[in-house]
Amino acid sequence: MRCFILSVFFLFLLFQCTKTNPSYEACERADLDYLACSLVVYQSYAFCSERSSSVTGSSEVKAAAKFQCDAERLVGSYLCEDIKKKTCGTK
Numbered sequence: 001m002r003c004f005i006l007s008v009f010f011l012f013l014l015f016q017c018t019k020t021n022p023s024y025e026a027c028e029r030a031d032l033d034y035l036a037c038s039l040v041v042y043q044s045y046a047f048c049s050e051r052s053s054s055v056t057g058s059s060e061v062k063a064a065a066k067f068q069c070d071a072e073r074l075v076g077s078y079l080c081e082d083i084k085k086k087t088c089g090t091k
Contacts, residue, residue: 023088030087034080041076045069 052065 027088030084033087034084037080037083038077041073041080044076045073048072 048069049066052062052069055062055065
């Protein structure tokens with residue numbers, strides 16, 4: 001009898017984790033959105049880094065340009081994480 005109850009319980013858990021579960025599909029979509037968002041942030045950072053490397057002027061001006069790129073990357077990465085967490089919950 002215990003074995004039967006345990007197997008029913010495990011089948012219930014398995015059913016809850018299948019791909020037909022709407023929350024699973026939402027998390028799967030959130031993962032894809034996160035990857036796309038991360039790619040956009042990376043491309044933007046690469047473009048900004050190229051642009052900041054061509055900045056002329058004092059070392060402070062060059063450092064400020066690099067800092068701006070780093071700040072934009074951090075904010076973008078945080079935004080991507082936040083979107084995923086709101087859709088799928090904390091992981």
